[in-house]
Amino acid sequence: MRGLLVLLLALWPALASAQGTASLVADSVTVDAAGRLIAEGNVEAFYDGSRLSAARIVYDQAADRLSIDGPIFLQGPDGEIVTAERAELDPRLENGLLRGARLVLERQLQLTAGRIDRIDGRYSALTRTAATACQVCDGRAPLWEIRAAQVVHDEVERQLYFENATFLIRGVPVLWIPAMRLPDPTVERATGLLVPRIRTTDRLGLGIKLPYFVTLGPSRDLTLTPYLSRETTSVEARYREAWLSGEIEATGAVSRDSLRPGEVRGYLFADGEWRLAPGRTLTFGLEASSDPDYLTDYGISDRDRLTSFVGYAAVTADSLAEAHLAYHRTFREDEVDGALPPWEGRAAYERRMAAFGGTLTFGGAAEALLRTTDGTGDLARDVARAGAFAGWQRQAILPAGFVLSGGGSVELGFYRIADDPAFDRTVTRVTPAVQATLRWPLIARGTGGTAHLLEPLLAVAWSTNRGGAVPNEDSAVVEFDEGNLDALTRYPGEDAREDGARVAVGLSYTLIAADGTELGLTAGRIYRAEADTGFDLASGLNGLSSDWLLSARLDLPLGITARARTVFDDDLEFDKTEARLAWASPTVDLSATYVYLPVARSEGREESIAEWTVDGRWQVTPSWSLAAEGRYDLSDARPVTAGFGVGWRNECVEVDVSISRSYTSGEEQDPTTDFGLEVSLLGFSAEGVGAVPPGRCRN
Known part of the structure; x- marks a missing residue:
């Protein structure tokens, strides 16, 4: 019959310096003449959230050492799993040596090593290591793996450091890297390379994007993405920051390409929000592009009007105050920036209250439109308006279930109109x-x-x-x-x-x-x-x-x-x-x-x-997915856009292939085609492996 022995720290001076209680469960527990504790048969030890199981454990009090015979299974308090054939560790499992070991992180990434050295309870140094997130079957190399002379896992920083590493696909070496650092799967945000993307277009040719993510603290980050091809050299950037009372995000790019030789092209989009107080918010948005074609050439957006603005709003249960200033820019061939109008501003206040058995609403507003074109008429007209309003409404339920609602309102507006002889310069209007x-x-x-x-x-x-x-x-x-x-x-x-x-x-x-x-x-x-x-x-x-x-x-x-x-x-x-x-x-x-x-x-x-x-x-299967989109102009009997994508993933790889085609209305312009390819190695990112179960090994 299996015996149970609970060892308190007070009984073992070697463990008195540690906090918590160590528990040991085994079929047989003895103490030999040298004072060594020997546990054999289905041994399990528990300490500070860690669990250790083995065939035999020998604790030498004089040497303050644990000798463990396998098969060994060790699970840490953070979910990290280590298996080994034999180990020499201190009682706190912080320092020591494991032979024939395997380290599993977040049930995703497995690292197999000839030996693992535990150092200061923080580092695991793996020698002659193979790392992969793929299913490992006897007699067949995994889909991908990284072999390294040494890998150091920093459990505090949650980083993996590879030395003399080789990347292999089905056992075939394809890339040698002298040193690299990757986050372990528990990291949500870490500085380093993101998934590269291959992009091919008719206008910019074959190119590759290499995004690099930089953490600037717990609530800020920066992503820099060089975009390289024979037709362009570009750098894209994205900055994000969040705090208790707001957030901001800005994206942009700077390019030199063969489409406009000698020109520096680019764009900048930004938006943000600040919650100044309960119910009070300040927002802004910025949209700018160097030329009309940049956004479509680089697949950023198909917008042909850009708007930058700043706004303020204060909202309570019975009132609303707001202010808004915007600048508009157009890239449409039949529009002129200065005639949109480019400048538009508004300020308004509204309040409601109970009165005369109903609801009384009143307020005022002022707004202005400013055009920058010369001349007179619709394309040059400037307008300013100030007004006030009041309205009252009431609702009643009548016999037989009829619902009657009614009310009245009056609006007063004062206009000042410039640069348009079709209208009086000043106009006052009342609307009951x-x-x-x-x-x-x-x-x-x-x-x-x-x-x-x-x-x-x-x-x-x-x-x-x-x-x-x-x-x-x-x-x-x-x-x-x-x-x-x-x-x-x-x-x-x-x-x-x-x-x-x-x-x-x-x-x-x-x-x-x-x-x-x-x-x-x-x-x-x-x-x-x-x-x-x-x-x-x-x-x-x-x-x-x-x-x-x-x-x-x-x-x-x-x-x-x-x-x-x-x-x-x-x-x-x-x-x-x-x-x-x-x-x-x-x-x-x-x-x-x-x-x-x-x-x-x-x-x-x-x-x-x-x-x-x-x-x-x-989602055809857990591994395969298909995507498609398209727009068709029935008036001109022609397609506008079309796109198709195929995705495949297993427990360790994700591949996305896409193709999109944009058709233009001009007879002299040819349609443009955009190809995309993304390959992600799963197991190193916070996104994890996902819901795709690992495949089965076949004999």
């Missing part, structure tokens, strides 16, 4: 408005817990604009959707407001099933006493009656979602239309989007747009 909305929610319960909600809607509104005409700077893009069917105005800004009396009618239906299925439908239309000429034809809101609005949403328990919205007239001529279908599951992420936008000169669209966009990823 009233509105009442009646809803009748009808609920029915079906079999199996299914719920049905049918809600008719009737909204009556009136407003008028008193004062001179002003340019419409902030309401050029108008949407008609289920969110503003019963709104007082469909214009998103302050410069334009709906005029006259109007009535909105609508009907919505919602189904909620017990299995998680949800269906929602909304239809509606707006009727006016007088036509509103401020709306563009494409908005569907012009005329005495608007177009019909129809929207639908569907959520299925299998992870399938669908959204659709369209605006059409009595002749079934469709205006703005959009639809999205998505499927999300543990192995599949798939989405498809369709958008149709008719001609709208007020929105800067001289031709209609109809596009399909598809984006998907399929």
